[in-house]
Amino acid sequence: MRVLISTYGTRGDVQPFVALAKALKAHGHVVALCTPTGFRGMVERHGIPYAHMDNAVLELTESVLRAPTRAEQRRLFKGFGAIVRAGLEDEWRAARELKPDVLVYHSKALGSHHIAEKLGTVELLAMPLPLTPTREFPVPIVPGFRLGGWLNALSYRVLTLANAVWAGATNDFRVKTLGLAPLSRFADPMKKADGSAVPALYAFSEQLLPRPTDWPPQARVTGCWFLDEADRWTPPAELQSFLEEGPPPIYVGFGSMGAAHAESRAATVLKAVALTGERAVLATGWGGLKAHEHPANVFMLESAPHDWLFPRMSAVVHHGGAGSTMAGLRAGKATVICPFLGDQPFWGHMVHRAGVGPQPVPQKSLKAERLAEAIRTALSSTVQAQAAAVGERIRAEDGAAHAVRLIEQMHWEWGHRPAAFRPWGPSRRR
Template identity: 45%
Template sequence: MTRVLIATVGSRGDVQPYVALARGLRAAGHEPTIATCARFESFVTANGIAFEPLSDDILRLLDSDAGRSAMEESHGALGAIRTNIALAKQAGPINERLLRDVWRAAQIVEPGLVIYHPKALAGPHVAEALGVPAVEALPVPAVVPTGDFPVLGMPRLPFGSRYNRMTYSVVAAGYKQYEKTANRFRTDDLGLAPVKDAAMMTRMPDGTPIEVMHAISEQVLPRPADWPSHARLTGYWFLDDDGAWTPPQNLVDFLDQGDPPVYVGFGSMAGRDPRKVTREVVAALRQAGVRGVLASGWGGLDTADLPDTVLAISEAPHEWIFPRVSAVVHHGGAGTTAAGLRAGRPTVVCPFIVDQFFWGARVADLGAGPSPVPQKGLTADRLAAAISAAVTDPQIRSTAEGVGATINAEDGVAVAVEQITATLARASRP
């Protein structure tokens, strides 16, 4: 049995996979604790996982007018850097507090292993201070360079593997602005010497590479041949509700009243004008001649004055709602994309920011959905055409079903737990 600290920062999509992993670790006899934004305490503890709070300030910043405005302009990797610069004045103190919050949690938990999302900058430093192994874990391929594809958000250009590998320096540049903060944390709080690339460590100071686990299915993203051995794909980390969720009666009735509807939900991605987005979505559903279930999400779509052919819901577990619809339309978050593909449903991705464009392209490359419809250019006509293709093209439907069958046969959590167990065994050897 090993106490494991899992540190992650961000929206629910940055928390839910780690709850699934924690449940797998607990079933294997370990004692996991998740340290994440205080907003998610009830979500984590309801799944039987110990919790330590981190600051909610980053979520408040992203949900502010300034945050929404900056995120809406965050197109591509260069756009993400511009967003970071725009929010740097506020984000700097927030990251300093998060670093100390993770250290406080680690002192309480006293873990024998630290697993961390790369946005939880303290992860490798805390592990070093405690003398325990660190594992970087993330749901996107953003930190390990490859010649197979460019880093998230950078355009796919016909310049070959050299260009693709070069684009990963853009991510490193984005982290560089926090290097002084990370090194100050090392010296002032942990009593460690400063290091190069402190905000985006790929190796421990002794030269040991940090293991990187990607919660992604190889069916969706084949493992790059040029990845080092310490970078792995485990399969997705799904968190099912085990039948505990009871759907509202109006949703059950709506599903029973006609052909399977199209699900539309953009999670926490609302943009600056959710009313306009909602109008375009409703018009697109009408033009495509389909019914719709519109999930408002956290701060999401405006659901007032909808027609009878569209039902508004606050939320529903993806594993429950997706198999009951004809297609899914969403923002392209890693977790939502995985859930839609797992359900075997055609997917229409309407990306807002960086990694969402990557997943939209992967869905289209797989043939499990049409080309993405970016939010910046979202119109009723464009979305209606994509929805029509998703629900009427037999090849898209067949491909989506095949991808879903393959993903359902995988158990990413079990693979991850096995890899973590091997890491702990190696660390325990003299």
């Protein structure tokens, strides 16, 4: 089986797909990963063939996330259209080179859905967050959380509206490159051309978010796709010494979020740490935290593999990206989420609902006293015990291997069974 995986975004949008690619390769399949060149080193370091995607999309994403004001973000965002169009061509080039039996793609990889139609091949949306409509909770990128049944289900229409932003680029790609008919600007990205649902693999753990009971059979939850890098990373001697000098510290880091106000945010975090009396490791990431001076009970670093660092912490504080959230819980650590945007508030609510952390502390209301109180809650014996129990169950999962089995199953059913007996939807194979 030949599998092309396509994704782009920040590290959290790429790393799980490297883990999936490794699992597919280990099972004897031919695989390639199409993602911006900024991640080529990570992909090839794990022995996965790399398929080219221009780095402009990653560079512009970084620029938008680092922009000091919303106005500057909007100005930069205007450049996305042309870059997205070029990325579609990169996806098509990768598909022509590999000639895949299966296309697995993140929703940001906009070309794969159309390429699958052109090639008449298996397509699988793959995400660390749920995008299949349900009455149980709203689409994770909607700010409100308690909408209620039918409004929850209706909220998923926002995906169609979001897709409309790129409809000009995707239709140009369909017509000029693929020779396909254009689609409605508001075509549902979760539906194939024949109206059947796009099968989806969701790479999160049901220990945090159980699979909704009203989901169709083609929406599967596999468990997380963890990319272990601890054995490839040597910690700085200073970090090792800091960890050995006292009790486990708390971790605070906001990944690729929040370069604006980095110094004031760091001051707030340092004050909160002082109020708790705890030791701490602060990760600067893409610049979300910046401090010229810090006390002896705080260690500053740029980044470290979560699978190495988190098990050595007493609790973790972060922005609430799906990858960071699952990595912290896998380590059995109570979690404080301070969301910026997107799906981060959603994961904050899920963490609180599961009893493995306090209510989320949004960045817009991040105050030292409130953060300190959230950290104290995370360090309470009840939350610590629940986080440890959830972590034990997550570590028993093998999400990547489960995903491989489902991909193999779908490929087999696509090629060997009549359409009426294919539980993941009718075939469009030609």
